[in-house]
Structures are given as C-alpha cells and as structure tokens.
Amino acid sequence: MTIQWFPGHMAKARREVTEKLKLIDIVYELVDARLPLSSRNPMIDEIVANKPRIILLNKADMADTEKTNRWLDYFNSQNNNTKAIAIDAHQGKGLTKIHSLSKELLKEKWDRMIAKGIRPRAIRALIVGIPNVGKSTLINRLAKKNIAKTGDRPGVTKAQQWVKVGKELELLDTPGILWPKFEDQEVGLRLATTGAIKDTIINLQEVAVYALRYLSEYYPSRLHERYGLEEIPEDVVELFDAIGKKRGCIMSGGYIDYDKTTEIIIRDIRTLKLGKITFEIPTE
Numbered sequence: 001m002t003i004q005w006f007p008g009h010m011a012k013a014r015r016e017v018t019e020k021l022k023l024i025d026i027v028y029e030l031v032d033a034r035l036p037l038s039s040r041n042p043m044i045d046e047i048v049a050n051k052p053r054i055i056l057l058n059k060a061d062m063a064d065t066e067k068t069n070r071w072l073d074y075f076n077s078q079n080n081n082t083k084a085i086a087i088d089a090h091q092g093k094g095l096t097k098i099h100s101l102s103k104e105l106l107k108e109k110w111d112r113m114i115a116k117g118i119r120p121r122a123i124r125a126l127i128v129g130i131p132n133v134g135k136s137t138l139i140n141r142l143a144k145k146n147i148a149k150t151g152d153r154p155g156v157t158k159a160q161q162w163v164k165v166g167k168e169l170e171l172l173d174t175p176g177i178l179w180p181k182f183e184d185q186e187v188g189l190r191l192a193t194t195g196a197i198k199d200t201i202i203n204l205q206e207v208a209v210y211a212l213r214y215l216s217e218y219y220p221s222r223l224h225e226r227y228g229l230e231e232i233p234e235d236v237v238e239l240f241d242a243i244g245k246k247r248g249c250i251m252s253g254g255y256i257d258y259d260k261t262t263e264i265i266i267r268d269i270r271t272l273k274l275g276k277i278t279f280e281i282p283t284e
C-alpha cells in the first residue's frame with residue numbers, strides 16, 4: 001500500500017497513533033534494516049515521547065549484517081528507554097527476543113505495580129512504522145491465530161482488538177502507520193531503491209543512477225562480480241552504459257536501452273542478486 005500523505009493525513013495519522021499510545025506500555029518501532037533512518041518517521045521521538053520502545057530492524061535478511069550490527073550499536077547507545085534488535089518478520093527470526101526485551105524495559109514499572117499490590121497483567125504493545133515496512137507480517141507472525149476479541153476496556157471508547165503473544169504480551173491488532181521523511185530527496189531515493197515507494201510514481205532511471213553511485217562507492221566488488229566488469233567507470237553514465245552493454249540491452253543503432261538496463265539493475269538489487277546491501281551507514 002502506498003499512501004499519498006497530505007498534511008491533513010499526517011495530522012490524522014499522528015492523532016491516531018497518539019490515541020493508541022494511551023492504551024499501551026511499550027512501542028515496537030519497525031524500521032527497514034537496509035535504511036534504518038530513512039524508513040523512520042521524522043517526528044517519531046516526539047510522538048512516542050517517553051514510552052519505552054524497541055526499534056525492530058526488520059528485513060534483516062536483506063541487509064548487510066556488518067552494517068546492521070553497527071546500526072544496532074547506534075540505536076542501543078541512544079537512551080535507556082530504547083533498545084534495538086534485528087529481525088526477519090517474514091521468516092520469524094529474532095522474534096523471541098522481543099518479549100524478553102519488553103520485560104526488561106518494563107521491569108521497574110512492573111515492580112512498582114507489584115509493590116502496590118497490583119496483580120501483573122500482560123504487557124500491551126503497539127507496532128508503528130511507515131508503509132510497507134512489515135507491520136502486518138510481524139503481527140501475523142506473532143499472533144499465530146491468537147487474535148483475541150477483548151472488546152471495550154475501561155476508559156477506552158472505541159473497541160480495540162488485541163493479539164495475544166503468549167501469556168504475557170498483547171499487541172494492538174491495528175498498527176500505527178506513519179509517514180517517512182520524504183521531503184528529503186535522498187530519503188525518497190533510498191526508499192524507492194528498496195521498493196518501498198510504488199514504481200509508478202517515481203522516475204526509476206533516477207533511482208537506478210542513485211543506486212549505482214552508492215554501489216560504486218560502498219560495494220564496488222559486487223558490481224564487478226555481477227556484471228563482469230573489469231573496471232568500474234567513475235562516471236555513472238559510463239557505468240550504466242557498461243552494464244547495459246554487458247547485459248545485452250542494446251537497441252537498433254547500437255544505442256543502450258536505458259529502460260531495460262534500469263529494470264535489470266533495480267531487479268538485481270531487490271532480489272538480492274547483488275547481495276545483501278544496506279543503503280545507509282551510521283555516522284557515529
């Protein structure tokens with residue numbers, strides 16, 4: 001699903017997430033491990049405020065493991081209320097850690113409740129993230145058909161459905177959808193490279209050029225191997241031509257077929273033919 005985000009939609013989405021935050025103890029913020037900052041909402045810290053949070057670097061199966069580890073260090077060193085782990089919601093990898101980490105982050109709150117004589121209840125969590133980041137996949141994975149109709153809760157006007165994850169954890173069944181920072185062109189290009197933005201609304205050639213520039217800088221050996229290039233031309237148009245030539249994307253008159261070359265490059269990236277790639281590097 002690609003949502004056209006207008007200021008009115010953004011305000012509404014924010015309001016909806018803020019309402020849901022009142023019902024829960026902890027936020028699971030889903031980001032794409034290949035572009036952990038670009039796949040976040042720019043106002044997320046402000047929206048989530050002081051709630052404990054686990055940043056889930058999803059689609060870790062498609063990201064460069066060494067860089068994912070650097071991103072985990074980056075997020076884990078930010079504040080005590082926030083932890084990060086890498087997961088693959090599609091195959092269900094890394095998910096068992098979510099529960100133990102939630103308990104850890106909420107230990108003080110739970111201890112306080114117990115000290116006051118309140119019986120411990122299930123931890124309530126909300127998944128938030130931008131479109132296409134894997135929210136539904138994660139809910140379905142965690143739920144294992146455990147969608148519980150709980151109806152109204154005291155103080156809650158609208159009926160909310162909760163998904164049981166074991167005995168001690170419950171998720172709101174509808175995730176919070178938030179917008180990415182797409183006024184930043186680079187963010188848009190990164191999102192487009194991984195397929196998070198519908199191809200029909202972007203200029204794919206521009207995306208392929210962006211991706212090639214990035215790959216030449218950070219993953220030149222992958223280009224060597226995949227396209228059998230002896231040298232990686234510095235000029236990106238020359239590189240584009242060289243790949244087109246190697247892959248037989250030639251039109252009559254000997255011209256390079258740029259549309260076909262673009263298609264190949266983008267497909268190779270998205271289907272991991274160029275290996276696991278992370279499109280954003282932590283700065284510290």
Ligand SMILES: Nc1nc2c(ncn2[C@@H]2O[C@H](COP(=O)(O)OP(=O)(O)OP(=O)(O)O)[C@@H](O)[C@H]2O)c(=O)[nH]1
Pocket residue numbers: 001002058059060061062087088089090091129130131132133134135136137138177
């Ligand atoms: N490789 C891989 N693909 C994943 C993973 N998680 C989700 N996907 C795929 O990513 C795509 C989007 O997943 P969804 O669960 O629909 O994402 P969403 O955030 O609910 O999307 P919206 O409904 O648009 O908000 C689907 O094709 C999933 O199969 C993962 O960990 N690894």
